[in-house]
Amino acid sequence: GIQVEQSPPDLILQEGANSTLRCNFSDSVNNLQWFHQNPWGQLINLFYIPSGTKQNGRLSATTVATERYSLLYISSSQTTDSGVYFCARDRGSTLGRLYFGRGTQLTVWP
Amino acid sequence: KAGVTQTPRYLIKTRGQQVTLSCSPISGHRSVSWYQQTPGQGLQFLFEYFSETQRNKGNFPGRFSGRQFSNSRSEMNVSTLELGDSALYLCASSKGEWETEAFFGQGTRLTVV
Numbered sequence: 001g002i003q004v005e006q007s008p009p010d011l012i013l014q015e016g017a018n019s020t021l022r023c024n025f026s027d028s029v030n031n032l033q034w035f036h037q038n039p040w041g042q043l044i045n046l047f048y049i050p051s052g053t054k055q056n057g058r059l060s061a062t063t064v065a066t067e068r069y070s071l072l073y074i075s076s077s078q079t080t081d082s083g084v085y086f087c088a089r090d091r092g093s094t095l096g097r098l099y100f101g102r103g104t105q106l107t108v109w110p
Numbered sequence: 111k112a113g114v115t116q117t118p119r120y121l122i123k124t125r126g127q128q129v130t131l132s133c134s135p136i137s138g139h140r141s142v143s144w145y146q147q148t149p150g151q152g153l154q155f156l157f158e159y160f161s162e163t164q165r166n167k168g169n170f171p172g173r174f175s176g177r178q179f180s181n182s183r184s185e186m187n188v189s190t191l192e193l194g195d196s197a198l199y200l201c202a203s204s205k206g207e208w209e210t211e212a213f214f215g216q217g218t219r220l221t222v223v
Binding site: 030033035040044088090102 | 158
């Protein structure tokens with residue numbers, strides 16, 4: 001079946017530290033996204049990144065499609081970065097279904 | 111432009127009742143997908159609609175159903191509610207066809223008592 005594995009499952013950091021979250025996936029993808037789930041449950045789009053590298057402020061992401069992994073980098077962590085980060089991929093087609101990993105629970109202490 | 115809107119935000123129902131949740135996608139988006147999130151199972155796919163047609167369905171019992179209207183708004187219905195249906199229900203919209211980037215609503219938190 002389609003697998004999405006995220007690591008680490010939990011990450012605890014001091015404010016100002018940098019972190020790397022990893023997402024491994026099987027097979028080729030048409031769509032790979034990173035989300036941050038806020039305390040109210042909404043999934044906030046971070047990156048749409050089936051391949052290549054993107055940056056948005058303190059966050060950046062890289063997907064190496066040929067090696068089936070994606071990385072999310074968070075630099076100079078802030079307490080507001082706390083929450084669950086999800087990686088999700090599609091089936092490699094235009095169908096809208098996403099397969100989610102179990103997430104990384106990030107806690108940033110002041 | 112407005113994001114994905116889900117109503118209601120919170121709902122408390124009794125076992126055996128039925129419930130209808132609503133999702134209005136981003137203007138111009140034709141694909142709507144529904145997901146259930148629970149602490150034990152994580153995020154699980156329920157179904158996907160595109161241009162009023164169900165294109166994909168997850169592994170859920172027949173008590174879970176949905177539909178999409180001509181304006182792309184979607185509803186999902188759960189009949190004969192069980193305690194285990196308590197969850198956060200998330201709706202996502204995308205343009206569909208070749209553009210599959212998904213945008214999520216704030217969710218409906220359903221509690222079954």
